[in-house]
Amino acid sequence: MNLVKKVLKSRPAIAFAASFLVTMLILAAFGYAPFGLKSVAGADANIQYLDLFAYLKDVLAGKNSATYTMSALLGGDEVATFAYYLMSPLNLLVVFFQKSQLPIFYDILLALKLSLSASSMAIFLKQRFPKITGKFRLFLAMSYAFCQYNIAQSCNILWLDGVYLLPLILLGIYQLVAVDKRKGFFLLTISIACSMVFNWYTGLINIIFSAIWLVVEEILYLYEGSYELKALSKRLGGYLSAVFLGLALSAFIFLPNYVSLKSGARSTFDWDLLKPDLINNPFTVIGKLGLNVMSDSTNVSLYCGSIVVIAVFALFFSEELTARFKTIMALLGLGMLLLFYWQPANFAFSLFKLVDSYWSRYSYLGIFILIFMAGIFFSQVKDKVQPLFYGTAAYLTIFIIQNWKNLTSKGVVYTVLSTVLTAGLLIFYEKAGKKGMQKVALLALAGLLLTEFVYNAKKLWATYKDDYKVAKVDEFAAYSSQQEKQIAALKRYDPGAYRVSQTSTRLKLRLNLTAAYNEGLAYNYWPIASYVSSQDPKQLKFLESVGYRSAAQRVTIVNTSVLGADSLLGVKYVLTGQALPGLEKTALPAANGKSVYRNSYALPLAFSSQNDVNNPVFTGNPFAYQEAAYSQLLGKKVTLYKRVAYKKTVQAGKVTYVLNSKDKRNPLYGNLPWSQAGDNVLEINGKVLSNYAGWLSPSVFFIPVQKRTRVTLKTKTPNAYQAQFYQLDLQKLAKASQEIQAKAIKQISFKGPRITFTAIGKKGKASYAYLEVPVKSGWKATNNGKKAEIFGYLGTFMKFKLKPGVNKIQLTYTIPKLKLGSLISGLAAFVLLLVAFWPKIRQRSRK
Incomplete structure (x- = not known):
C-alpha cells in the first residue's frame, strides 16, 4: 500500500495524471469524444485504424484469426498489419468497447499515449537532470506530451508508442555511459525490445537515433570528467549487446514481419533519393x-x-x-x-x-x-x-x-x-x-x-477536416451497428464460403471517392478490397488485371461491381444502393443505403477440372484478361464481352465519348487507361461519377445505358487516354459460370489457418482441384495424409494435382519464421535473465 502511495505521489505519476487531465479538458472543450460527437480519429485513423481496431476486437474475441484470415484482401496472414498497426499493449483496451464506440476508444487511447509521453520524459529529466525543480520538470515533460509531433500525428496513433519509449531508451544510454552500466544495459535492452514490439517503424527510428545519442552522451561525459579508452570500449560493447539483445527479444514479431515485408508490394528501398543535398536552408x-x-x-x-x-x-x-x-x-x-x-x-x-x-x-x-x-x-x-x-x-x-x-x-x-x-x-x-x-x-x-x-x-x-473528415461518434455508431447487423443477417441467410463486395463505404471523400477499404476486416466478411501499408503484390496485380486498380501499392479500389471479375473472384453478394444488371436483389434488410444483391454467376471458391489452368498474360485490357481466364478454366475459347463502338469528341478541357449501345439488359463498362495522371472529373450521362486518373480513382466503371449514352472526361490532357468500352453478355457468362459451378467442391471447410476439402480425381485423366485462396509460402498441404505440392494459377490462387479417386486435402498455414522468431526471443529472454541473476549465481557458487 505504501508503495502504491509512493508511486502515485511520484513526479512521473503526476505528469501522467496532469497530461491525461489536460487532454480530457481539450477534448471536452472542443466537442471531442468521449464528451462530444467529434473524434480525433481523422485522416488515416478514420480511413484505416478504426476498422483495424474492429478487426483486433474480433481476433481477441476468437471471431477472426491473426494467423490467417480471408478478411484481408483475397486472404493472407496479418503479421505485417499487427506488427505495424496493432501490437501496442494499450490496444488491448479495445475489449472494453463495442465496435460502434471505436471513435471514443481512439480518443482515450490518444490521451493515454500523450500521458505516457509526459511520464517517461519526467523519468528521464529526473534522473538526467536531478537539479531541475519539480515544477519545471513537469512543464518540460508536458511540453513533450503536447509537442507538435504528438498533436499533428494524432491521426497516426501507432507512431506515438515510439515517442513515449524514446526517453527511456536514451536514459538507458545515459546510465550505461555515466551512472550504472548494469542498470543502463537492462533499461536500454528492455526499452528497445518494447519499442520494436509495439511499433517496429518508430522502433527502428529510435534505434538509429540511439547510436547518435550514444556519441552525444560520450562527448558530454568526456567534457565532464576523465576518460579511459578501455572503459569506452566496454560501454560500446554494452550498447551493442543491449541493441542486439533488444532486437532478439522482439524477434517473435519482427522476424516474421520482416519476411512479410520483403515479399510485400513495397519491399524495395528508394535508393535514388540518396543524394548529398540539403532539402532546404536548415535555419x-x-x-x-x-x-x-x-x-x-x-x-x-x-x-x-x-x-x-x-x-x-x-x-x-x-x-x-x-x-x-x-x-x-x-x-x-x-x-x-x-x-x-x-x-x-x-x-x-x-x-x-x-x-x-x-x-x-x-x-x-x-x-x-x-x-x-x-x-x-x-x-x-x-x-x-x-x-x-x-x-x-x-x-x-x-x-x-x-x-x-x-x-x-x-x-x-x-x-x-x-x-x-x-x-x-x-x-x-x-x-x-x-x-x-x-x-x-x-x-x-x-x-x-x-x-x-x-x-x-x-x-x-x-487540419484534416476537409478531405479526410474526422469520425463523428454518432454517424460511426449508426453505420457500424447497421453494417454488423446486415453482415450477420447475410451469414445466417447463407452460411457458405463466398466473397462479398460493396460499391460504397462508410467514408465518402471528394468526388464520390473513398479510402475506407478495410470493412471486410472490420465486419468479418471476405472482401476483394483492402488498405494497409503492406500488400501482397500478386493479389494487387491480379485484381488490377481484372479491372480493380491499386493505388500506391497499398489500396485496392473497389467502388463498382465489374460482374465478370466479381464472378471470377467468387463474389456471391454485392452490397450496393444501385440496381445493377445481372444482380438479383435479396429480401435481406438494407443498411446504410445498401441492399444485398446476389450474384448468381459467382464461381465457387473451390472446384475441380480436367483443364490445366496457368497464368494468362495481362496486356492492359481487363476485359480481355477476364475472357482469357475463363477460357483457361473451361479449356476452350470463351468470349464474354462485346466491344462497343463510340464517337469521340475533343473540346477545350474535356473529351466526350458517345457510345453505340441500346442494350440495357447487359452491363456496359468503360476503362480509360492513362499515360498521365491528373485531377480529372468523370461524368456519365451528364452526372459526376468520380475523380479519374488520380489518387483513389477507379479504372473500370459501370455505364448505365440510356437513349444517348455518353462518357465525358474533364481533363487538360485529352490525348492521355486509350478508351475501352465493353458490354458483358450475361447469357454467355451464365453458361460459362454454370459449367464451372457444376464442378464445385462441396465438402470444404474454412477454419482460419486450416482448410480441408475432398475432391474426386478422374481415372485415366489428369485432374486438378482449384482453390480461390492465394498461394503463400506459409501454406503446407497434405493429400490423404501425404505431403502434397501446391501450384498456382492466375498468378494468385492454389492448384492441386489430384490422384484418381478420393483426395482428402488438408491445408495448414503457419506464419513464416514465427517459430524461429519465437525461439530467438525465448533464448534472448533466457540470456537476459541469466545476466540479471549472474551475480547471485556466482555468489552462491563461491559459498
Whole structure:
C-alpha cells in the first residue's frame, strides 16, 4: 500500500495524471469524444485504424484469426498489419468497447499515449537532470506530451508508442555511459525490445537515433570528467549487446514481419533519393517554431512550447557555461537540423523509403533534443534573468524576420505574444524574492502553457477536416451497428464460403471517392478490397488485371461491381444502393443505403477440372484478361464481352465519348487507361461519377445505358487516354459460370489457418482441384495424409494435382519464421535473465 502511495505521489505519476487531465479538458472543450460527437480519429485513423481496431476486437474475441484470415484482401496472414498497426499493449483496451464506440476508444487511447509521453520524459529529466525543480520538470515533460509531433500525428496513433519509449531508451544510454552500466544495459535492452514490439517503424527510428545519442552522451561525459579508452570500449560493447539483445527479444514479431515485408508490394528501398543535398536552408526551422505550424516535405516544425524554445536560446547567453560547452550544444543543435534537412539523414530516418505524406515522421527526435537542451539550462544555469532576456530577443528577432510576410496571421501573433509573456513570467519568477510571488508566477506559467497546448491542439486537429473528415461518434455508431447487423443477417441467410463486395463505404471523400477499404476486416466478411501499408503484390496485380486498380501499392479500389471479375473472384453478394444488371436483389434488410444483391454467376471458391489452368498474360485490357481466364478454366475459347463502338469528341478541357449501345439488359463498362495522371472529373450521362486518373480513382466503371449514352472526361490532357468500352453478355457468362459451378467442391471447410476439402480425381485423366485462396509460402498441404505440392494459377490462387479417386486435402498455414522468431526471443529472454541473476549465481557458487 505504501508503495502504491509512493508511486502515485511520484513526479512521473503526476505528469501522467496532469497530461491525461489536460487532454480530457481539450477534448471536452472542443466537442471531442468521449464528451462530444467529434473524434480525433481523422485522416488515416478514420480511413484505416478504426476498422483495424474492429478487426483486433474480433481476433481477441476468437471471431477472426491473426494467423490467417480471408478478411484481408483475397486472404493472407496479418503479421505485417499487427506488427505495424496493432501490437501496442494499450490496444488491448479495445475489449472494453463495442465496435460502434471505436471513435471514443481512439480518443482515450490518444490521451493515454500523450500521458505516457509526459511520464517517461519526467523519468528521464529526473534522473538526467536531478537539479531541475519539480515544477519545471513537469512543464518540460508536458511540453513533450503536447509537442507538435504528438498533436499533428494524432491521426497516426501507432507512431506515438515510439515517442513515449524514446526517453527511456536514451536514459538507458545515459546510465550505461555515466551512472550504472548494469542498470543502463537492462533499461536500454528492455526499452528497445518494447519499442520494436509495439511499433517496429518508430522502433527502428529510435534505434538509429540511439547510436547518435550514444556519441552525444560520450562527448558530454568526456567534457565532464576523465576518460579511459578501455572503459569506452566496454560501454560500446554494452550498447551493442543491449541493441542486439533488444532486437532478439522482439524477434517473435519482427522476424516474421520482416519476411512479410520483403515479399510485400513495397519491399524495395528508394535508393535514388540518396543524394548529398540539403532539402532546404536548415535555419528556416526557427520560423517554424511556433503555434499552428505543420511540417511539410521541405520544412519541419519542432514546436514544443515557448518555455522550451526560450530556454534553448537562453542557454547560449549564459556566462556560467563555458564557451567549450556552448560549442558542444551548438554542434548538437546543428546536428539536429541536419537530421531533417540533409538528404542522407532524412533518407536514413525515413527508413530508406520515399515519404510522401505526414511529415515529419521522426520530428519527435528533434523535439527531444530541444527539451534536453532546455533541461540543461534549467539545471545548470543559476543566474537565468539575463540569458532569458537575450535568448527571447534573439529567438523573436529571427522568428519575426522569417515570418515577415505572415506577420498578421494568428499563429505568428499568438506565438510572439505567448513567448513574450512566458519570458516575462520566467524573469519575474527568478527575480521574485518571496515564495508567494513565485507561486503566482508558476501558476501563470502553467496557465499560459496550457493555453498554448489548447490552441495548438485545436488548430492542428482541424487540419484534416476537409478531405479526410474526422469520425463523428454518432454517424460511426449508426453505420457500424447497421453494417454488423446486415453482415450477420447475410451469414445466417447463407452460411457458405463466398466473397462479398460493396460499391460504397462508410467514408465518402471528394468526388464520390473513398479510402475506407478495410470493412471486410472490420465486419468479418471476405472482401476483394483492402488498405494497409503492406500488400501482397500478386493479389494487387491480379485484381488490377481484372479491372480493380491499386493505388500506391497499398489500396485496392473497389467502388463498382465489374460482374465478370466479381464472378471470377467468387463474389456471391454485392452490397450496393444501385440496381445493377445481372444482380438479383435479396429480401435481406438494407443498411446504410445498401441492399444485398446476389450474384448468381459467382464461381465457387473451390472446384475441380480436367483443364490445366496457368497464368494468362495481362496486356492492359481487363476485359480481355477476364475472357482469357475463363477460357483457361473451361479449356476452350470463351468470349464474354462485346466491344462497343463510340464517337469521340475533343473540346477545350474535356473529351466526350458517345457510345453505340441500346442494350440495357447487359452491363456496359468503360476503362480509360492513362499515360498521365491528373485531377480529372468523370461524368456519365451528364452526372459526376468520380475523380479519374488520380489518387483513389477507379479504372473500370459501370455505364448505365440510356437513349444517348455518353462518357465525358474533364481533363487538360485529352490525348492521355486509350478508351475501352465493353458490354458483358450475361447469357454467355451464365453458361460459362454454370459449367464451372457444376464442378464445385462441396465438402470444404474454412477454419482460419486450416482448410480441408475432398475432391474426386478422374481415372485415366489428369485432374486438378482449384482453390480461390492465394498461394503463400506459409501454406503446407497434405493429400490423404501425404505431403502434397501446391501450384498456382492466375498468378494468385492454389492448384492441386489430384490422384484418381478420393483426395482428402488438408491445408495448414503457419506464419513464416514465427517459430524461429519465437525461439530467438525465448533464448534472448533466457540470456537476459541469466545476466540479471549472474551475480547471485556466482555468489552462491563461491559459498
